[in-house]
Amino acid sequence: MDTRKRRKDRSASPQLEPIAGNGLLDRRALLGRGIAFASAATTGVGTSLATAAAEPLTNGPWSLAPGVPVPPYGQPSKFEQKVVRTLSNPKLEPRGSAARTPHHLLNGTITPNGLHFVIARGGETEIDPEKHRLVIHGLVKQPMAYTLDTLHRYPMVSRVSFVECGGNSAPLYSKEPIQANVQALHGLCSCAEWTGVQLSTLLEEVGVDSSAKWFIAEGADLPTMNRSIPLAKAMDDAIIALYQNGERLNPSNGYPMRLLLPGYEGNMNVKWLRRIKLVESPVMAINETKQYTILRPDGKAWQFYFPQEVKSFITHPSPGLSMKGPGFYEISGIAFSGNGRISKVEVSADGGKSWARAGLQAPVLSKAFTRFRVPWTWDGRPVILQSRATDEAGNVQPTREAFIAERGPPRGTPNVAAFTMEHCNAITSWGIDAKGEVSHVYA
């Protein structure tokens, strides 16, 4: 198609008006389909994006010589060395370690294994798979032990599932908006394809006693971390996961096996899993009494708060990814719910006054990351971006005001790594100033 023809097509296509404040466009507006952006035309954005005269093309050295031998295990390009997790405890002092996923530097819905978030209380645990055992006992007819090899003889299932720490997004529960990027604020959630044996398959083999109502899952790491989980979850969709995105579990994520409880609080997805004990009632472990309980304003605490509620956040743009002048942008981000599929994500560019429905990248899977995208023309004036997700159960992500009305006012502005609140799923607001800098704001 020659230039003249293309111009003709563009002028013939319909003008697209924004469908929500500050330039949000219909999600069906796609570049390359010849749709003209009304606001772009009226603000002269099309000309402002004109670039300086292009450099003459030359052959880079990579075009003039062979490369290097293909490595047996591929690593990201050396030009991508900044795409790493942030570590809360790099010297492994005697306390927990958190590694946060750099959502602002990724796209799509699957988290690479080396960038999956980690909370570990005893560091990354190295387990000899030959010596590892998973035992299932308690209120069963016949206690059994399984090796990694024997588990490979059972039918397996694969499912894409997010895992989110109960303390993810805790920095939003603060008096003042903490200035940090999406990795620091929301980096304790990730999404992978997990493959393994359904726990219900093994429970059928050991024979569940009718008095069993819960099971205790326990890891083989330093604190031998344990949690009580309703037996109903085991019979529903719990998996003894052996593979993460096609390869064996990453050591940080529980090699050689972990419990996967789709949609449930991350800490319950016990890594380095070595023991499952069926019991009548919860064991009241430290991580279901002191921790992972939510203190209410009246001094009582919620306990056994399992599903991670519907949440979304915008990754592009976000703090650290400044705008490159007015013009077209695609706003995109991540949405998920521990209660099922995402049914709708809306995006606002005027602090929640008006909303545009975002497009959801197929496939939209239950209890998995869903990528949302919405086209936008920024006119260069200050705006506040927000996203609001709804899940198939009808749960709507709350505003910060509604969230705080329920949980009580935050008492201060803590360190960004502090866990002052759990199960925090309030809407996140990004403020963009006239210079195009993005910051965390309350709106």
Added chain:
Amino acid sequence: MSMLRESALAAALALVLSAADAADAPRYGQPMTAADLAPWDISIAPDGVGLPPGSGTPAQGAVVYAERACALCHGEKGSGGPSGPLVGGGPLNSTDRDPAKLIGNYWPYATTIFDFTRRAMPWTQPKTLTDNEVYALTAYILALNKIIREDDVMNAETLPKVKMPNREGFISKYPEKH
């Protein structure tokens, strides 16, 4: 239908059934006895089920606390350090500060102190404390919090009877949210 066809069908059906039987129930677990399991079966229920024999007092616990250098992470007499304090804790419904969730003001069960100490402490040498030492440390921590008296003895019978101050402070979200 001829006899031949009938028997062929029956044979085919039998083959399908036996294949289905095999596919339905893989059984490759290795049966375990209670004795096999004992070294890993460390769960302790809030009613005391699972607590081992043994006992300890606050005074004995103070000795273990010093011997195992617990103060490096938790401070002298549990007053606080890199891993937080073991004593203190104000009202949980205060609005003027962030209420720390500590043993004395928050933990609902004393058995959890024994359980966590036995499985995870000391951080650099977990699972090296004897059951007597764990009972003693548990007694020491409870006495520091003035939940038991200095002369109380903690064992499998007395520990589950300790009434923690915040025992009634929790409301289950399950099965309301599941």
